[in-house]
Amino acid sequence: MAERHLLIGNWKMNLGPTQAREFASTLAHRIPALTRTDVWVCPPTISLSAVCDELRRSSISVGAQNVHWAKSGAYTGETSPDFLKDIGITFSLLGHSERRTYFGETSETVAMRTESALAEGITAVVCIGETEQERMAGATQKVLQEQLEPVFKRIEATTALRLVLAYEPVWAIGTGKVASLEDIAATHQFIRGLWTNRGYQCQPTILYGGSVNPQNFREILGIKEVDGALVGGASIKLDQWLDLIAIAEATGI
Ligand code: PEP
Numbered sequence: 001m002a003e004r005h006l007l008i009g010n011w012k013m014n015l016g017p018t019q020a021r022e023f024a025s026t027l028a029h030r031i032p033a034l035t036r037t038d039v040w041v042c043p044p045t046i047s048l049s050a051v052c053d054e055l056r057r058s059s060i061s062v063g064a065q066n067v068h069w070a071k072s073g074a075y076t077g078e079t080s081p082d083f084l085k086d087i088g089i090t091f092s093l094l095g096h097s098e099r100r101t102y103f104g105e106t107s108e109t110v111a112m113r114t115e116s117a118l119a120e121g122i123t124a125v126v127c128i129g130e131t132e133q134e135r136m137a138g139a140t141q142k143v144l145q146e147q148l149e150p151v152f153k154r155i156e157a158t159t160a161l162r163l164v165l166a167y168e169p170v171w172a173i174g175t176g177k178v179a180s181l182e183d184i185a186a187t188h189q190f191i192r193g194l195w196t197n198r199g200y201q202c203q204p205t206i207l208y209g210g211s212v213n214p215q216n217f218r219e220i221l222g223i224k225e226v227d228g229a230l231v232g233g234a235s236i237k238l239d240q241w242l243d244l245i246a247i248a249e250a251t252g253i
Helices: 017-030 045-055 081-086 097-102 107-119 132-136 140-154 181-197 217-221 238-250
Strands: 005-010 037-042 061-064 091-094 123-128 163-167 205-209 228-231
Touching: 005 205, 005 238, 017 045, 017 238, 037 091, 037 238, 045 061, 081 107, 091 107, 107 123, 107 140, 123 140, 132 140, 140 163, 140 181, 163 181, 181 205, 181 217, 217 228, 217 238, 228 238
Parallel strands: 005 037, 005 228, 037 061, 061 091, 091 123, 123 163, 163 205, 205 228
Antiparallel strands: none
8 A cells, every 4th residue: 555645636628727827826825734645636738837837836746637659740639758748747647538438548558658658757647447337247357457457568567666546437437426435445456456466566556536525535545445536526626625635634544
């Protein structure tokens, strides 16, 4: 289990540069000193520079929502890991279910992007999760394994240290539905098992994501297999986001 909690806010396609800068500025002023929590935020690509500028002197890290596998070239609409590093980006989400569902991202392209991010020194937060249909069919573990296998194939033991996994049941994202505490614990254990079978020596950081809010977070973070959360909606509601940070700070590791 990780030594600190990790809380990542995925702003999705919300907060353009002006609004993102304002939000980041207020967040930087209101965030408490952190003793056991790392707070990371992922603005949309066009807002990254503004947010990096605003949070440069804060404890908050800024990350991208995706990264391409090539350093440059004919890939219209994509972002090179080099360009992200140029503006101070230290991590990126990869394989978010919205990328997989709406933009044809496959586990293989997620693995290619992950390999490239890690090779360039960008921490990769790889998102995995089953759909409701897959869950009903009893295929959750099979799906998670299939999503992770191509990633594991490309990751060396040395770079695995900078890999974070986010278990996000697709049916729980933005729906208000949350997996049961038992299911979250069992699934995180299963993911840890896949990691250990791969022979990596380090312990993975594994986050839960899917409709996390200040009402349910304390219990979720109380599960010993859960190292933190990937949060969408509640991460752009300032009071809720600060409440989540306060809960993480108040919860023992
Ligand atoms: C997400 O975007 O990864 C997410 C978990 O969203 P929400 O918290 O809104 O369900």
